[in-house]
Amino acid sequence: MNFRVTDCDKGSAARCGILSTGHGEIETPIFMPVGTQGTVKGINQRDLADDVHAQIILGNTYHLFLRPGLDILRGAGGLHRFIGWKLPILTDSGGFQVFSLSDIRKLKEEGAEFRSHIDGAKHFFTPERVVDIQRIIGADIMMAFDECTPYPADYPYAKTSMERTLRWMDRGLKRFSNTDPVYDYEQVFFPIVQGSIYPELRRQSAERMAEAGCPGNAIGGLAVGEPVTQMYEMIHLVNSILPEDKPRYLMGVGTPVNILESIALGVDMFDCVMPTRNGRNGSIFTRNGQINIKNEKWKADYSPIEEGGASFVDEMFSKAYLRHLIISKEILGAQISSLHNVAFYLWLVREARSKIKEGTFAGWKKEMVEKLSKKV
């Protein structure tokens, strides 16, 4: 895998780059829609590629391992073929599930034991096994197994957690180096910086990642409840340590404003469930702010969802119609709002790239942040 920074913003750490993978090139900064179970919920693969212009999507190791399972994925020839997606895929390792499914897992030095939320069966995930699984899934970019440290975490816990994640990173990287892709394209391995909100821990973690020399690095454990200013401080600190010539991936973030601010801090890759999940629940992101389409005020608003919006649905359907669909719990409502929101996110990063290239990013970002912060 190769990463090439093509343009740098003068007023901030924002930059544009091209990341080439086994399934083609990705322009950064990029937003990666989340497709946990081999589907970006509510959006089919053709719309995802042709309308949304997604360049890469996510899958999840834990969820795909449980269902459909490795035999089915291997039999299909990997996740790309299984789901009919020709562009790159990044898989999260299950590290987030260590956090989000804390009730049904036991954390040990060796790894994490999960009780399947589907049938209760026990499964032991180790840093090595998670690499093996991601080999079989066939992710272009596979993530190290980590613990997404919960918030708040006191210093001793955050330190223990961060250090274990470092040891897991070493083990995962070793397994990665000693194994080959299952299919006929390159796979790469990204480690994940942890350390909660403690600068000292973040620094240590980031330094070790930098040393490891992987083709890309991720920042995890943020946007889990801490104040946003602290999140930005951590990103700023970590990005000052992570190598400039490698892509930086901020995991699980975030709101459109979070994304713009983080691009300004030098982040290149993002993923978040927000556009799909919030979309299903009636939140519509637009250039002029966030809309709760369930609100009564849209009941008879026959204007387009978003004039000049990024998706074909924006001018094809009205707010009143979308409200009707969402309130009636019609499947199409979830589909339209997901498509709109994800297209909006991709539009946002596309605009950011072009502003960085033009050298007008700072002013544009300021203006956008103001607009995007509003509730309409």
Add this chain to the structure above:
RNA sequence: UCCUCAGUAGCUCAGUUGGUCAGAGCACCUGACUGUUAAUCAGGGGGUCCUAGGUUCAAGUCCUAGCUGGGGAG
């Protein structure tokens, strides 16, 4: 005409032997949602308990009459 059952929130209904009995679900309104156990979750407004009398310290709860609706008999 008689018998019988029912009448409690916008809707469908819970409310034990009269004493936190003014409740639920849905609907409506509003809010959350950040590497997806979420087409989810939380909160809010809203009722002269059909009407009028009566019994009782106390009545959606018991009694009488009426009104409305369902079922049945003639």
